[in-house]
Amino acid sequence: MKTITGHISKRKIDDVGLQHGVDNLTPDRIQEVVQQVLKGETGARLQAYSEMCVRCGLCSEACHFYLSHDNDPSYSPVGKVKQTIWPLLKNNGRVSPEFVYQMAQVAYTECNLCKRCVQYCPFGIDTAYMMQIVRRICHKLGVTPQYLQDTAQSHAATMNQMWVKDDEWTDSLQWQEEEARDEIPDLRIPLDKEGADIFYSVIGPEPKFRTQLIYQAAVLMHVTGQNWTMPSTPGWDNSDMAMYSGDYEIMGRLKQKHFESAMDLRCKRIVMGECGHAFRSVYDVGNRWLGWKSYPIKVMHAIEFYWELLETGKLKVAKTFDKTVTLHDPCNIVRGRGLHEKAREVLRAFCPNFIEMTPNREHNYCCSAGGGVINCGPPFKKTRVSGNTVKADQLRNTGAEICVAPCHNCHGGLEDIIHDNKLDMKLMFLIDIIYECMEK
Amino acid sequence: MNAVYQFVVGPLAWVAWTIFLGGSLLRLGLMYRSVIKKDPVVFEYMSFKYGMRSILHWITPFGTVNWRKNPAMTVATFGFHILLFLAPIFLLGHVVLWDQAFGINLPALPETVADLMAVGVIAACCFFAGRRIMLPEVSFVTSAMDWVVLVIVALPFVTGVLAYHQILNYDLMLILHILAGELMLAAIPFTRLSHMLFGFFSRAYMGSEFGAVRHAKDW
Numbered sequence: 001m002k003t004i005t006g007h008i009s010k011r012k013i014d015d016v017g018l019q020h021g022v023d024n025l026t027p028d029r030i031q032e033v034v035q036q037v038l039k040g041e042t043g044a045r046l047q048a049y050s051e052m053c054v055r056c057g058l059c060s061e062a063c064h065f066y067l068s069h070d071n072d073p074s075y076s077p078v079g080k081v082k083q084t085i086w087p088l089l090k091n092n093g094r095v096s097p098e099f100v101y102q103m104a105q106v107a108y109t110e111c112n113l114c115k116r117c118v119q120y121c122p123f124g125i126d127t128a129y130m131m132q133i134v135r136r137i138c139h140k141l142g143v144t145p146q147y148l149q150d151t152a153q154s155h156a157a158t159m160n161q162m163w164v165k166d167d168e169w170t171d172s173l174q175w176q177e178e179e180a181r182d183e184i185p186d187l188r189i190p191l192d193k194e195g196a197d198i199f200y201s202v203i204g205p206e207p208k209f210r211t212q213l214i215y216q217a218a219v220l221m222h223v224t225g226q227n228w229t230m231p232s233t234p235g236w237d238n239s240d241m242a243m244y245s246g247d248y249e250i251m252g253r254l255k256q257k258h259f260e261s262a263m264d265l266r267c268k269r270i271v272m273g274e275c276g277h278a279f280r281s282v283y284d285v286g287n288r289w290l291g292w293k294s295y296p297i298k299v300m301h302a303i304e305f306y307w308e309l310l311e312t313g314k315l316k317v318a319k320t321f322d323k324t325v326t327l328h329d330p331c332n333i334v335r336g337r338g339l340h341e342k343a344r345e346v347l348r349a350f351c352p353n354f355i356e357m358t359p360n361r362e363h364n365y366c367c368s369a370g371g372g373v374i375n376c377g378p379p380f381k382k383t384r385v386s387g388n389t390v391k392a393d394q395l396r397n398t399g400a401e402i403c404v405a406p407c408h409n410c411h412g413g414l415e416d417i418i419h420d421n422k423l424d425m426k427l428m429f430l431i432d433i434i435y436e437c438m439e440k
Numbered sequence: 441m442n443a444v445y446q447f448v449v450g451p452l453a454w455v456a457w458t459i460f461l462g463g464s465l466l467r468l469g470l471m472y473r474s475v476i477k478k479d480p481v482v483f484e485y486m487s488f489k490y491g492m493r494s495i496l497h498w499i500t501p502f503g504t505v506n507w508r509k510n511p512a513m514t515v516a517t518f519g520f521h522i523l524l525f526l527a528p529i530f531l532l533g534h535v536v537l538w539d540q541a542f543g544i545n546l547p548a549l550p551e552t553v554a555d556l557m558a559v560g561v562i563a564a565c566c567f568f569a570g571r572r573i574m575l576p577e578v579s580f581v582t583s584a585m586d587w588v589v590l591v592i593v594a595l596p597f598v599t600g601v602l603a604y605h606q607i608l609n610y611d612l613m614l615i616l617h618i619l620a621g622e623l624m625l626a627a628i629p630f631t632r633l634s635h636m637l638f639g640f641f642s643r644a645y646m647g648s649e650f651g652a653v654r655h656a657k658d659w
Contacts, residue, residue: 003576043478044471048642052635055586057577058506058513066577073580082581119658120506122498122517123639124646284653293484338655362656363505 017146034093139246147377161204235261244372255286369413463629494647
């Protein structure tokens with residue numbers, strides 16, 4: 001295998017958002033904004049990370065982009081830092097608009113912020129953090145991929161990710177309630193129920209095109225006898241692409257609205273659907289931006305909730321799922337919350353034919369869709385799919401018929417990888433299997 | 441030559457130690473202030489238990505996935521760092537200096553052992569240099585400063601070995617050896633060698649984030 005050393009300047013991808021953004025830039029303006037962010041929003045961490053990195057390259061093997069491009073060093077974590085933040089620091093922010101285009105392309109589309117590289121750096125240098133700083137600068141410069149920006153705009157205007165109108169949201173819920181009542185006649189999706197134990201929140205794509213997940217969650221809640229609710233007004237969407245575009249002001253508004261919706265209804269805890277990035281935003285990032293060390297109300301990801309239901313005997317297995325099943329560990333709930341063993345316990349309860357993929361748990365390869373990369377849209381689809389052949393090999397090697405990916409972004413990304421590599425594998429959410437095999 | 445020797449082993453040595461210790465304290469102090477002012481998140485989430493858990497895994501040879509994936513690098517880097525500290529401290533000639541300058545009595549290593557340790561450090565430096573040239577993922581990110589730092593670290597050992605074996609001019613080599621050592625000490629707080637000061641903190645911080653918040657392993 002011959003390694004070809006590439007460079008971001010040799011693989012420019014046209015994007016209206018990025019191009020329009022840099023067209024408006026001058027070196028003076030760039031320097032002003034870079035310094036604003038570096039001086040105002042960064043400190044010891046960035047300084048220490050950039051200074052003491054000994055350029056050993058040990059992080060390289062952590063990155064699926066690097067591995068999938070025949071070890072091209074321009075895709076390695078430290079290689080990305082070299083092509084973005086180091087020149088910014090060295091030149092005190094005085095770089096060309098073309099450089100800004102390139103650093104935006106690296107930070108938004110060639111890094112999923114999955115933090116696998118953090119586990120491979122002897123000093124624990126957080127490359128994802130540095131890529132987020134680059135994104136923050138790009139956002140402030142108005143240089144963001146068009147599709148991602150559109151999503152952030154939707155967040156700002158509607159408080160949800162997919163331009164779902166307020167009446168469409170409740171319509172979708174009522175529609176799913178009605179469907180589910182064919183199966184369970186007294187099922188309800190309780191809206192705005194004050195004092196409910198559980199405030200259940202989902203991401204924008206659920207009412208938009210994955211409505212079956214709301215149906216299945218409602219069945220699970222009903223059958224296990226939960227006192228639960230969903231809000232009828234904005235605050236229902238826990239997702240957050242603003243976090244990934246670098247628009248932290250919007251991220252703060254979103255998280256505040258989400259927390260406040262649950263608190264206004266005096267719910268005891270928030271249970272979130274099977275989404276990874278939304279969990280990261282609520283559990284680890286947005287709360288900090290708002291000044292909460294943890295969060296004002298207990299937050300729980302769906303996997304932990306399923307596990308709890310199983311442990312307490314409320315969720316019972318009626319039949320086993322007989323196909324061979326493997327599990328993809330999503331970064332934001334495994335490397336981000338350590339739910340890998342709980343996910344396995346739930347899965348094993350239903351699936352006797354469980355096959356581990358290798359590597360797994362905290363060391364699983366990323367789906368290459370997360371970190372907002374899939375939300376950068378069609379122009380960058382090839383970047384993330386061909387940038388993750390290592391994932392295709394990993395999936396293929398399991399020989400499993402089903403891959404469970406308890407995360408929306410992972411689903412989107414893996415779907416493309418499976419299709420592109422012609423793998424004979426079907427994707428499912430954990431709730432798909434639970435719904436199919438639980439005692440109702 | 442004797443006057444030069446007296447100068448480098450006397451006043452210049454004090455200057456080097458002052459720059460090293462004072463510089464290190466200054467850098468740590470400034471970094472502390474920056475954390476308080478700009479990155480309060482670091483101390484908010486810092487946990488002794490999880491910080492130590494992470495550090496202990498990473499300072500154990502082959503104690504992490506990545507150390508196991510790169511056995512040659514693991515042997516080289518652990519060997520290098522251990523020898524780099526032990527050889528200079530317990531070398532017979534230095535033990536005498538510790539006693540003279542600070543009144544500290546330390547046991548001395550047998551001379552052949554110390555000699556082999558110094559050669560070990562040089563060998564590790566050659567290994568690092570080889571990586572910088574041969575491995576694309578390292579050469580891609582290598583700049584002039586990385587070579588400067590490598591030379592700064594290798595020089596005291598190269599000159600030390602040459603002096604010990606009386607190759608070339610002994611007196612000159614001894615003076616160069618002392619100068620090289622002083623240069624290395626003074627460079628620690630102000631170059632990439634500062635990972636000696638900050639490395640444990642960044643490891644502890646990331647270990648804390650992974651342990652207490654993320655409930656996941658970072659090794």
